[in-house]
Amino acid sequence: MDQGTTTLAAAIGARVKQQRQFRRWTLDQLAEVAGVSRRMLVNVEQGAANPSVGTLLRISDALGIGLPALVELPETASLKVTRYGEGAALWIGEAGGRGVLVAGTAPPDVVELWDWHLSPGDRHSSEAHTRGTKELLQVQQGTITLEVAEQSITLEAGDAVSFPGDVAHAYANPSAEPARFSLTVFEPGVGSGHHSEVSDD
Known part of the structure; x- marks a missing residue:
């Protein structure tokens, strides 16, 4: 590390x-x-x-x-600023990509804001999150392939999509150029102790 x-x-x-x-x-x-x-x-x-x-x-x-x-460090102020480069890098891909959690809210209904960079060939897979989880994604640069359950869609820069996060899903960069996207995850009822199994490549 x-x-x-x-x-x-x-x-x-x-x-x-x-x-x-x-x-x-x-x-x-x-x-x-x-x-x-x-x-x-x-x-x-x-x-x-x-x-x-x-x-x-x-x-x-x-x-x-x-x-x-x-x-993240606990904050007493109502304003929580995460400067560029200060987010928590919670996923690092084999090809060098990064999934960085840059902001979030407190439970029980948690909203997470992520900044994702996928290098060419990078892929992040996840099993289903908690029931009711929703995700919003917008591509900032390059091309990504989003797989949700049995569906697969290619997204270009500027494209956006909403999808259920409580089914198996994956983000991949099959192109020869780097890709970047913003991801927002809404996870209701955190603390219920009933998370589905989640795994990461």
């Missing part, structure tokens, strides 16, 4: 441990509610793991705090 990833992993680990202890839960209790292994939780709390977005979603939902609260 590079320095930025190491720092983020340590911060996430500290927040998970703090929230777990606040609830007076053991590692085993959180593991059961979140649907992740005890070993993974130990690694996350120690900052020794670079967990997938899916794993972070399961943990944050189990704790009832939402993904943005898990990866």
